[in-house]
Amino acid sequence: MENKPGRRTARGKLLIAALALASVAVGCQDTGGGGEGSAPGKPGASSKKPVRPSPGESKKPEKPGKDASAGALTCDQLRNAPLQGPSLRLPDAPEGSIAFTDGRWEGDGVVIELQPQCGIGDVTGDPAADAVAAVKVTTGGTGRFYGLVTWRNEAGTPVPAAAASLGDRTPVVSIDASSPAARQVTVVYLTRGDAEPTAVVTIRRTAVYRVMEPAMTELRHSDAPYTP
Template identity: 45%
Template sequence: MRRTLPIVVALTLLGFSTGCAGDSGPVSTATTAVTASAAAPADEVTPDATSPAPAADSPTSTASAPAKPASDPKPAPPKAVPALTCGQLAGADLGSPKAPFYDHTDHIPLLDGIWNGEDGTGVALQKPCAIGDLDGDKAADAARAVVVRTGGTGQFWSVVFWHNAAGKPAYRTVVDLGDRTPVTSIGITGQKATVVWLTRSDDASMAELDTRRTTVYRLSGVTVTELSHTDTPYTP
């Protein structure tokens, strides 16, 4: 018994020493790991919480739209030419070198619709009159009946055409209808002049009027062309 006790005590002490040595290793390792993770690199810079963040690019709100190119001004529409009136013809001229009024190549100035020559010839406007575009320029021209008296029994009826020259009558030409063949009406439509007048058949005397004739004319410059005519019986 006395020899057994010292052996037991020695074994006990040996086990305690071994346990203490095993526990010291992990503790030292843990301490080293904590110390290494807590150390910060010397060159690391901590961002300043008070520094403003960089502003994002945004479109400029004051940018103006590109200017539109200036357009050319529209030309002003042409002024409308005033239509001629039958009253204006009372002071118009008759005749021209290109289109004589009977034998008159000079201008014959009408005064209140009348002209009297030194040879006894008299010219007078008659009531039948029409206003309308005869030459396609959209300005209203004129056509009117005229009577020429030569001092005898003759009364020569005609239709005179005037062009609208900036609102004033400009003589163009004349159509001779003959002796004692009165005009009853004149109309202008579609750049044509329609003249209704009285005449006589071939076997009637000069004193008789037995035919109503409707003639359609077209004016081109100083030339008048008959397009058509129709006759109907007439009884006074």
């Protein structure tokens, strides 16, 4: 049977319509449309890359006094360091905030002087090296009260953390804060027996102190005779 011209025309129109629909479908796939099938890098696909933190950004900052990289305190730093504040009261000193200026403080008839005896080491239980030094408190009378002060290392800054009194006219000979034992300091100073007058020193005492903020507690001591 022969195809009539009308049937051929109808089939041709159907073929053209099918090709047009196929072309539209391909065009939609190329543009992506933001759908799940979008190819990476084509319009509609997310072009943002995940931002990676720079080296060190993900680390939490160290707390003050815990960073050994800040460096050890020095005895010279103490000459202009705070000595007394809300968290620490120095024995034999007046109330209120006190800070050294070139190793000295004076007020209310009291003079406090930083002594040359000083030790550097970790005595507060963190990785940073702290400082322990002797101080002398002179009142309006004849008293010359010696004491010990521990400065905690907070990011390289000395902060007064603990203290102890050694008594009247008991000058310090040496301070060693390098003990491997935790929080311990060895102090050598001159003193006397309980029944002896305060005007003399007859004993060379070696005492071990433990730093337990805000106190420095004596653990033990040994005595040897001393003759000026």
